[in-house]
Amino acid sequence: MSGHILALSGGVGGAKLAAGLCAVLPPEQLTIAVNTGDDFEHLGLTICPDLDSVTYALAGLNDTVRGWGVADETWQAMAMLSRLGGPDWFNLGDRDLGLHLTRAMHLRAGESLSEITARLTVQLGIAHRVVPMSDDPVRTQVETDAGWLDFQHYFVREQCRPEVRGVRFAGADKARISPGFIQALSRPDLAAIVICPSNPWLSVDPILALPGLRQQIAALTVPVIAVSPLVGGTALKGPLAKLMAELGQPVTNLALAAHYGDLLDHLVIDETDAADAEALRDTGLCATVTQTVMRSSADRERLASEVLALAGKVD
């Protein structure tokens, strides 16, 4: 595999493949552009859940048992805040808070999210390039019976209980693609775009909503390869299956591929959904069946290698 890979990632699921790609590609061959639509302002801090999930995963600091946040985490600050009557619906661990406080300090000093992300990843020993999709605020919101909800209010505070009728990305119309993301898109040696197994509606769409991005990707001749977050006709984790149903979609890889539309060249689906492959190919897509569930670093590296092998074959 030669050439540069641009990976688009949301949080936890995407971060696993991103970690796999880091394990099999040298730093100069990979850029990971991360969704910032989940970001929000809380307790005076700018929390960037997807950037942090990717960062913690690449630094080997992620908690693999809990499935999110930092390993060896404690919750003392939250316990005190809760005791003092503060808002405790968004659980911020103590180690995690150390990162948020540091990021907030640099944001106040006028640094861009890109600069801060570069700084924090370097400090944690991450050699690969992690970039936010944009340095401008984009905020995912979902429409429910109670009106539009900010993403974390829906996702964490309401535990994804409200029925979702629509999704929007406030600020996306004016947000500029981040410098590192543009740079990766413009590389003459760009070999493929990999869409990590993140929620297309909630984690990848905010990236694709950036002005001009879809057109830029469409104008490229490199293959766009997505790894489906569906496993056995449902989502391993998170609200994807519920959301697809609420949005009137069948919970299938076909619906997922249709959502990406022309953008997509290749969909990698889980072996438990092997039956979908034929129908996908009928739509003109390449479809590859493999084990997409990543439980170990070996799983992540194998899937990353398989995706990279496809990058050479597609188109």
Next chain:
Amino acid sequence: MSGHILALSGGVGGAKLAAGLCAVLPPEQLTIAVNTGDDFEHLGLTICPDLDSVTYALAGLNDTVRGWGVADETWQAMAMLSRLGGPDWFNLGDRDLGLHLTRAMHLRAGESLSEITARLTVQLGIAHRVVPMSDDPVRTQVETDAGWLDFQHYFVREQCRPEVRGVRFAGADKARISPGFIQALSRPDLAAIVICPSNPWLSVDPILALPGLRQQIAALTVPVIAVSPLVGGTALKGPLAKLMAELGQPVTNLALAAHYGDLLDHLVIDETDAADAEALRDTGLCATVTQTVMRSSADRERLASEVLALAGKVD
């Protein structure tokens, strides 16, 4: 003992006597006005070390072994911040951070420091009234060879190493005495003002620097009783002895009393400094010798009771 007691307190040493006063007085008979000259802005938070020392002591949350901060504290946020290259010279524990985040949230919402202090102390089950000296920012600074240093830079970052030539209280000229402090000063049943054993130059002077306060106290007929922070001709803790010497003062109770001047009616000194009593009385002051070192709650309550007994006797 009837009537209301107004205690003026700095941090750790003052907080011990404040805790003793709370143990022996019902809530309606005590107001504790706390120095805010040590407050500073750090990591986007407003840290109020003396208010917090008093709060933690009254809530029984103070760490009695370390001598400052919260008991059962952890330092995970600081460790992460340090790893990320953030400023780690001011050690903020995780539990402590929970309080700072809560205070910062209420400050951003436009609440005054008085309102927030009332809220936080109530949440921690403190029935007695703790008020900041002012809701307006006053910032203690010390003059050194390197110019004027913010108090925490001198006290924590530089560990009190620089030689101090002068002390000033930036903002004090425009700061208003807080509503709860004024209220206590104006009570018809005010029986005494107790200056807790805090550093006169660094912890009590910022309070006395508030416009009109010295005059208000001088106009009262109630006794002003200070407990000396000197023990055996030096300070138990902190830079008091070093500072007195640097400011050209003998490190004695006489110099300390002279610094308070006419304001003071009574100085309570430690038994190890009993020899000072005669000279103090020669200046026209009342002087009481007792054990001022507070190692246990029994010590704190005994000293508080002794001070209150004097309140009835003086004048």
